[in-house]
Amino acid sequence: MSQPHFTVADILAVTGGRTGLGGDTPINAISIDSRELGPDALFVAIKGDRFDGHDFVEQALKDGAVAALVTEGRGDGAGRIIVPDALEGLRDIARAARERSRAVIVGVTGSVGKTTTKEALRVVFEAAGSTHASIKSFNNHWGVPLMLARLPVSAQFGVFEMGMSAPEEIRPLTRLVRPHIAVITTIAPAHLEALGSLDAIARAKSEIFSGLEPGGTTILNADHGQLDVLLEEARAAGVGRVVTYGEARGVDWQIVNIESLPESSVATVEHEGQRYELLLNVPGRHMVANAVGALAASHAAGVEPAVALRALAGFGAQPGRGARTRLGPSGRPLLLIDESYNANTASMTAALDVFARQEAPGGRKIIVLGDMRELGTQSAELHRSLAPAVLAAGADRVYLVGPQMQALAEALGQGRVAAHTQTAGEMAEIVVADLAYGDAVMIKGSNGVGLAGVVEQIRNRFERA
Structure with missing residues (x-):
């Protein structure tokens, strides 16, 4: 029988927690998402920006977690390991894993x-x-x-x-x-x-x-x-x-x-x-x-x-970071290049440089660009600076998303931008309606702009050959 990743006794030793669980209970998975629990899972109830894991402890235990690491004062009961702070408890477990x-x-x-x-x-x-x-x-x-x-x-x-x-x-x-x-x-x-x-x-x-x-x-x-x-x-x-x-x-x-x-x-x-x-x-x-x-x-x-x-030699791009997918008929597919996860001037310029060398399978070249966020007082200048790379990419249609992209729209000049919307949701309808098999489309912007939703809608529409 293989050694467990941790036991409850190990968790108690490194966190200083308390529980009614047996010390030899195995812990073979650690999760902060109650929807993603492996076998013998410990659910760690951390408080995030949008959700508090303590609200999902009961569900995690019902769904198979053998234990839940919870912050003192946030409820007790069967299956809980109570510690002063659940996130700090997770760090304690991390230190123990690294130490050994x-x-x-x-x-x-x-x-x-x-x-x-x-x-x-x-x-x-x-x-x-x-x-x-x-x-x-x-x-x-x-x-x-x-x-x-x-x-x-x-x-x-x-x-x-x-x-x-x-x-x-x-x-x-x-x-x-x-x-x-x-x-x-x-x-x-x-x-x-x-x-x-x-x-x-x-x-x-x-x-x-x-x-x-x-x-x-x-x-x-x-x-x-x-x-x-x-x-x-x-x-x-x-x-x-x-x-x-x-x-x-x-x-x-x-x-x-x-x-x-x-x-x-x-x-x-x-x-x-x-x-x-x-x-x-x-x-x-x-x-x-x-x-x-x-x-x-x-x-x-x-x-x-x-x-x-x-x-x-077998390494390829990751989803949201240049992953390339051909959708639809093999003879005339839609080429989707997904760069939707992040964006700053360096990654934008690099992606546009690659797209400049890309030929469409049998149609047009289309670019959808979203705001580069967290650029402070230099934001307008840095968005404007993308204009030469956008023009060099040779796109037939350029779509822009977000308020910061106004600076790029002005730098590109009248008639160069097919549409400029404030949200990714608005843009998804426009782009999906405009695309056709044979086109090549690249989508890139900061993650917070939500262009992954545009990617998903394109996939849903064009995967059905």
Whole structure:
């Protein structure tokens, strides 16, 4: 019989909680969503922005959770483990999972490419050994401890994504994760509203160094203007080893040429006198950069480049981050490119550059762009700056969503925008009515704009060939 992930006794020991449950009760899954409970699940009742998990404790227990971790004063009864604070209890469990682990742990942050790089690392590590990685974009104050609490004792590799929208948000996350390797993908205009400048963004991302294990390694993309800030912060934090990558000269892993094809990418990478051919099942310079970041990080973790390159050859874009789907008849499909999860000027320009090389299967090229959020006083200027990339993309129709996109509409000029709506819901009806089989459509904007709903409606309409 296999060892349980935790027992109730283990949970009591690390949280200081109390319960009427037997100490040998196994805990083999940990969840904060009462709708997603694995076998022998512990439901953790945390209070979020929209929901309070304590309202769902009874339902979770009815649906099969063996226990619920609840905050003192928020109800008692059968099946509950009562602690001073449920979220802090989750962090206690995460610390315990990390403490017992012998895995090589990688932490990933950056303005753009965090999730893609994390997924590329997951693919590489899975080819080399037992791997645990964050799911979706669980990278915040509850997502990171939840992912860490699930870290199996048998894992050989662990990959954790860390995000932020303000200073001092990454520091507590990285001190939980305690990575051996810290990756910063790039620095770009994101969360300017809270941080004010690119240098301030770089310093906030550099908080990841404060949790780095002694003698640890940082992997830094060099293709941005804040590399010196990151190097300064790495020195101040006493980082043991710094490895750089990108197209810049003199980096440790240098991308010397890239061929971005409509459906794939080919690149040559040089490292310590060796040349490697990188093949990816996804187009775009930015995707090559993310893959080379994963190549460098996995090498630092002890994975041979040949193993990593074989794994990366099958790597594709993730939903909301460039995933490409052909809908309808094979001879004349609708090509849907889903970039709906996030947007800042760097990711927008990269996606538009890829779309410029994309031909429609047999119809028109259509772009739907939503607001780039949290850009503060520079928002109008940064939205206007997208105009050359939009024009170069060669779209037959351009649709814009959100109030911030007014600046881009003005920069593009009269007659260049097919429609501009304030909400994604309004745009969904317009775009679905306009699209036809044979078209290629790319949809990109900040997650809060809700363009994922437009993607879903397009899929619902055009999947029925």
